Amino acid sequence: MADSTPDTGVDRDDSLDAAFTAWQGAVAGVLAKSRRVDANTLPEHPESLLASTTYDGITINALYGPRDARPEVPLPGAFPFVRGRDASRDVARGWLVAGSVGVGEKDPAAINSLILNGLENGISALWVGVDSVAPSDLPQILSGVLLDLAPVTLDAGNRLVDFADALFALLDSADGTENRSAVDVRLAASPLTDAFDSSNGVDLDAAVALAQTASGRAESVRAITVDGTVFHDGGAADAQEVGMAVAVGLEYLRSLTAAGLTAAQALAQIEFRFAATDGQFDTIAKFRAARRVWARVAQVCGAPDSGDAPQHAVTSAAMMAQRDPWVNMLRTTLAAFGAGVGGADSVTVLPFDVSLPPGALGVSRSFSNRIARNTQLLLLEESHLGRVLDPAAGSWYVEDLTDKMAESAWSVLQEIESEGGYAAALESGFVRRAVDTTREERASDIAHRRTAVTGVNEFPNLAEKPLPEGLAPAAGTTRYAAQFEALRDRSDRALEQTGSRPQIFLAPLGSVAEHNVRTTFAANLLASGGIHAVDPGAVTDLGGAARECGASIAVLCGTDRRYADEGAEAVRTLRNAGIERVLLAGPEKAFADAPDDGRPDGYLTAKIDAIAALTELMDELTSTLDRSPA
Template identity: 50%
Template sequence: MTETKPPAGLPPDFDDRREAWYEAVAGVFARVQRRDLADVPRDVWRKLVVTTYDGIEIRPLYTRGDDLPEAPAPGAFPYTRAAVVRPAERAGWGVRESFGTGGAAPARVNAAILDALTNGTTDLRLELRGDLGPGDIGAALAGVYPDLAAITLAAGDRVGEAAEALHAFIDAADPADPEALRVELGAAPLTAGYAGTREPDLAEAVALARAAAERPGRERALLVDAVALSDLGASDAEEVGFALAAGVDYVRALTDAGMTPAAALAQISFRFAAGDDQFPTIAKFRAARTLWARVAEVLGAAEAGRAPMHAVTAPVMFTRRDPWVNMLRGTVAAFAAGVGGADTVEVLPFDHAIAGGQPGVTAGFAARIARNANLLLLEESHLGFVVDPAGGSYYVEELTESLAERAWAAFAEVEAAGGFAAAEELIRSRIDATHAARRADIAHRRFKITAINEFPNLAEAPLPPEARPAEAPIRRYAADFEALRDRSDDHLAATGRRPRITLLPLGPLAKHNARTGFATNLLAAGGIEAVNPGQVTPGEPGFAEAAAAGPVVVLCGADAEYAEHGAAAVAAARAAGAAEVLVAGPPTPFEGAPPGGAPDGHLTLTIDAVAELTRLLDTLGA
């Protein structure tokens, strides 16, 4: 094993301590594997290394030997630790909330906005691509002080009309402090194709930016919506690197139209997805700020490189099944984005992935819970009073640097291909490859999703078909498993019961319980109910009845029980009428089984669960 020499300034016994840790880890492996310590390699700790979709190795331990040069102070270029240091009365991040979805009338939207501002929301995002349109802006914002609440538009190809309406509202409001205005028009022509939305063309967006530059306060016209890339499956480094490329394309277009680099940079903001893997999310926002600052430096306008970095809890991680778990995902994501230095954080409602929301839950309740996740972190945990709380962590600093390196490589690859707009085929191919790798990990349950491929709640109320919106263009992590659950719900509606598979537990409870639990959990992930009759023995009452209960049965027991009675149990199950006999566990105990005693398949931790559960649903007629 090759080790890098530790940096100067470490304790003289540092190498001895590190070696002692290696030996301790080897000792644990030796005990678990029942091997002699001398037979376990000292680098066995590498089995604990996890590699991200960006190829970054996450080690189990980080020490002073991994220390990197200290980053500049918060608020100083390249803004790794924070873009700005806010005074205590404005500490933390902005609490952003979207309004205008769900077909609400302008008066109801206005009531919701005023209630939200009263209860902690600081940044408003108006969704104007549905029933609420640009002409409703004045009514929706009635009573709002535009110099006290930041306003962002999501108007699609009607952004020009929406900008005029918003400007008319602001001018009529006659703000007391025009320089305090914070407005974002949200024109996103470059990422529209990835988001599946209609946006103005680049020329119109550039014209909006030139006009916005003449407005009082801080008005930005262009948005790099990197969430659209995340929705398709981009890794963290791909999301950041491709977003940089889009931002640079915007700068080129603006400077070609006569704007200075500093003025062009001042017209761009970013929107990133915040996932529930907290440390990569923290590192993502730190790396994004650093790299964009470097871009600004190259352009000769380093001070203009502090573009707003907005966060939204990643839509791809939201589940429709057991959606209450999304509250936990959203809270972790908001924590990570805030700690990472996002300027605003939008926590999506926990039932965001369900069309019309969770049945029986009001939209107001879902919005309040989402808002409170932010407020609890800010007002009760006081996270905002600490600037860059993750700074100095050996792990976070190295992860930030590694993520920045890979994001810059992704950016450079796109630039070499002609820039963001010209490199769409390249960008999509990279994202598709990452999505395919993650999808395979989810299917094999290496990537675990609580309540979906682990610990599913089959007893929850079925989700009606109208609550299952079309997936495109969001490739949600849970989609493949939830499609199986949809089939189960439809079968339940048609027949009055879910598709079922009977378990055949061999041996006493202590010996079969682990695998009956495993099989029950696995089958439930596909919407299949596992019927457990308790211990059964071939040739004794109850075995034949259980084996004949359906076309598929699953033997569950310990390996020793399989070796002694497994083949006989398989043969007896077939004789009783089971068309297919599966075994929960590996094939090893059945090696050399006589004809008729070998099972038809095995349910193990390594199978493609989506493929196997799909096959089982087909067999069961669901």
């Protein structure tokens, strides 16, 4: 077969090509057998049938090997910073464990207590929310904090200028600060990304003025945060998020240099914040690729050595589920792993119950925060992930994915530049349309259960405690599980009003061994939409079991052979027993030869739009109930 491997500049042994060709032949044999076709009818590269494609259009191959090797990139601390921005990072500490404290808290003493408690128990960087206090409270909030040891990021919204003045005054007092050059402060002005999700922050002029002031200070102060998480939370894919964030960063660079800062000074005023997801390899490659792309921007601006902007990783809010929320602990562990291995400078793990009101699970917020903090500490202190810089380097898969993600992100940047830059692309709707397109594609995959959300559209637990009514969605965040969870909310309301959940009868044909696969499939599918499946097991009197259940809808479950032999009669039996609607767990072709009066009314397969099908069923089952919005 022809060699499809790109020229990577890496010498290859011809024996590798021979081994790969032999593997291709083996793949072709297995695929031909499983598909019951002749191997000659398969594509020239049969392994392409095993590949997958990301929302960014990146192809993920089934196998990576020496033939996929790429030239080794420079060591950490050197342009283009793919392997990390800091060659001398303390390997005993690893990345910074950034704790978010203070949001919504009105008592400065309480915020200070949370900060000190966090610092005593593993937090090494502070992300301080001051939205509900006054700038004059800042000295009390930071009392006892050694500012030259604990980096601080402010979350001050549209009062940032006043809080920055208060912080600068505190730093000028040198209270508790022995080494001002070691002080690391982020003001987190983010007007351009605030405009995407309509956040209430300072405007661009104020952000530029803050950067000018910060640039002249003795401490390391970065005034501007490029918050890529707003694109992710809105639905963007990984490379999309990176490309859009870099476009935002470029817009800031233009404004800062226009205000009189040099390219190097302007670059020193910017940090990036990206989302980390439970797709661990995607996250690893994302952070590595983001550094490469931003370094290229710095190089074009004439300051390549200044293209090492810090990266703050925040575990994805979009991936967090309200149903079976304990699974979120596993999601955030994978996300923190990916961000840490990918070289993020600081990582914030969101509490596992962040999508729920405090106390909804019967646990305190301090417990949730402790679990979030300890997730990182376990990775650092017990798994020792911070002791090696860029441990994924050299992985054929990770290096390939990094390069492809960087190329895709650069293409996104170029598209935005062709629209006149980020501000123009945002105003024209280009950015929103691009994000919405990805969001809709992902939503379709989740609705069709091609993408699993464990505990929600796969392996749901209908027995879990109902959630409080009236949960408002987080502003700007499109959670992956939201559509299925809306159906579960309707089920909860039905349970409250009637004492039982909407239910459907599973009508099994044959022995348990025969119908188990499809009864399990049907029960799992129905439960994901909040519908209880009544499974009587193997029965001899199908009509009697249906009448005893009392449900109005049934799903016939069995093998294709049983459907051919007994399906039509079973459908008639169910209808005679009072079942108003008979569905089949299986494809329509299984009843191709059945008479009209023996055909099911619908078909449930793995390829259906589960949201559409379950919504229709829920409408029918709750038609007599109050379906006022939650």
